[in-house]
Amino acid sequence: MYKMRTMLFCPANKPKMYLNAPVFKPDCILFDLEDAVAMSEKDAGRDLLCKAVETLEFGDCMVFARVNGTGTPFFEEDVRSIVPSGIRYMRLAMCDCPDDVVVLDQLLTEVEKANDIEVGTVKIQCSIETAKGVLNARETVKASDRVISLSFGAEDYTNSMGTVRTREGNELSYARTYLPVVAAEAGITAVDTVWSNYKDEEGFAEEVKWAKTLGFTGKSCIHPSQIKIAHTLLSPSAEEIEHAQRVVDAEREATAAGIGVFTVDNKMVDYPIINKARRILIQAGRLEK
Amino acid sequence: MMKGEAGYEQSQDCQVTVKLKKRGNLNIVLHSKMEKMFGDQIIQKAKEELDLLGVKHADVTIDDYSALDFVIQARIRTAVRRARDGEKDV
């Protein structure tokens, strides 16, 4: 599972953010060639992205490009131009069905071969953002081994549902409940949609908490100020880590003493609890996978 | 002679105009507040990019708004392609 707590959106045709995005230390930077770039500027956005990736350092950040959907006239050129420049992660917009992923997968294989890149190097995040996409998600994410993650896009989704986004987000409940289950089954990372009103940090925090509860482990961010909030909320808390450590320590002692059943804080510990504790410690970087 | 333009009049961006010619010199004109400090470097980077793109005969104008080199090169690349695409359409 990839650590993708935050994906910072940056319009691909705006020079300013290229230099500074890594400063905010998001887990992923997402340079957007789709909605953030006007139809007439797609070529310029690609050129800028390519030159930036060839020239600049992005530190520990995973650098994603959001490419235009397979049904658009920009899709193919997006992929053909940005892979040779060094982009290794792609978010495919409007992933409606397995075929979309297959088309990208095949094109990537072709481009990888043509550029002496090992086949399978470039990874895919499926952006699920329509009713059809949600219902097909389970098959879509399994359409290629390249898929490492899915992301939810609420703006287009509500549009496809004939509804609108609200601060509470009840209109998203079905998709939001379903998609983390899809991701868990496939063993991939689930990244939640953006919170557009970046000035409303309280609302953002509430939404991240809710997304975490539902099983998302990442959040798309449209402003640097959201990164720290999301990282704090999506990382195990000090209490969680401390408890997990005690569970794992107690298990080691119990095993050494040949005791089968043991308790921590007066609660019986069984395998699901031990596994959860291990997962938290791995997340916190306290335990090797 | 075909013309291509790219970029915006915005801080840290630049506007590039490329006019492709059949013959003649490669002329690069730079307008930049950073000219004294970085003028030579910008012209050098612009030449490298044009060379990479195989542009030999052209008038290139760069209106720079404190862009970094990668931005200038990217805008040149886009402007040259647009000039060439224009050529094809005719």
Place this chain on the structure above:
Amino acid sequence: MKKLQKNKIGREVPEHIIQMGDVKPYIRSGKRKENYITESDKVYTGKVVGSLKEAIVKSGLQDGMTISFHHHLRAGDMVLPKVMEAIDELGIKDLTICASSLTSSHECLIDYIKKGVVTGLQTSGMRGELGKQVSRGLLDTAVVFRTHGGRARAIQKGDVTIDVAFIATSCCDDMGNMNGQQGPSAFGSMGYAMVDARYAKKVVAVTDNLVDFPAYPVSIPQTLVDIVAVIDQIGDPELMGQGATRKTKNPVELTIAEYASQVLIASGLIKNGFSYQAGTGGVSLAVVRFLRDYMKENHIIGSFGSGGITSTMVELLNEGLFTGLLDVQTFDKGAVESIRYNGNHIEMDAGTYADPLTKGCVTNNLDIMILSATEVDVNFNVNVLTASNGNVMGALGGHPDTAAGAKLAIVVCPLVRKRIPIVVDEVQTICTPGPSVDVVVTERGIAVNPNNPLLKAELVKAGLPVCDIKELRDKAYSITGKPKPPVFGNDIIGVVEYRDGTVIDMIKNVID
């Protein structure tokens, strides 16, 4: 038998005694109305004049003298331009201006320099077109750039003698008791002017608000004031508070501020009774906001905040997070309100603030100072005076004073501004010497002065992105490329005085 002399009132007094040397006999008689400042030079209680011209004539200002001004009205100052206009009309020439600083409201000086009215400048800094032209050799004499503490020292020690000090006040009575806290042009502390009032030969209060005697509180007392000139307006309130107290939303600046606050915490200096100077500008004020959260969370109460005071620091005072504020310059309306009403917000003169030769200045008691920088080099030297194009465009302020005095002096700056690298091989002008700077915090890494290895270890332990300052320089150059230095001529347009009066650097003329 001692030789005696008869004085004006008819008594015999000795001509010489050991304690006094030559004894000056009483020479005048009359009512108290005729007070003396010196024997030969009486000042009437009728100090008030209706125009600057009258004030100037009365002050005895002559060609070749030195006059002083202050920047407590910042970009909104109308006093210097109005006084200079009157001086010009009176045909007085060849003056030296000893200003606490010069701001964008002082561009009129360009014309007065061209006309020969002004032939010398001593200041903390200058900006805009004035700085640009001075950098191109506008003056025939080199400008003396002094720190705030250095200026107080120079005046007190007699390195500079001020013939006439023009002091802007927003509230003054007919005897010259004055403050900056009341009236329509209230600006707060008179810290810089207080020194001049004590040492200048003649003191002219310039006010747009003559009040009934006694004006109170008294920042500068009547005992020091010769003339009170009443004019329409001393300052533009809109421009007076501009810029200094910007609350930044810039995410890069916030990142720098957050790192800086983590450095403060890791240093272990944030504990009960610590003292702090915030500086101004977006990053510095954002550091204060992070600091405030930490102090509240950990129930820490600091002793004093000092220097130029903004409403951000006032908030901390009001919340009980600091016991007092020592204010040499009040930066915004909120802070002016505070100094007027809050007894713990204390006015402080520039000598008390930063004069290194006093028996105790506040900067030398500072625990923490947050500093800005135009450039920092790999030896931690800081430039705050000249821009990358060679022009004078800043001010020393209290930078070198506080850096030298504080236990921990932190420079906060972006690694790159637009295309200009900020961490460089060698700064153009050394204002604050590297040994007094402890840490440089940028958005891409934190460099600790190698003479402070313990602090470095603490920061590493705290998980902060510590690196060598040369790495920061390399990162900066890798982003921007190495800029070509400006072309300088051979004329010295300015010298940079360190706080102790020694000259630390000089500035040559820029050639276009």
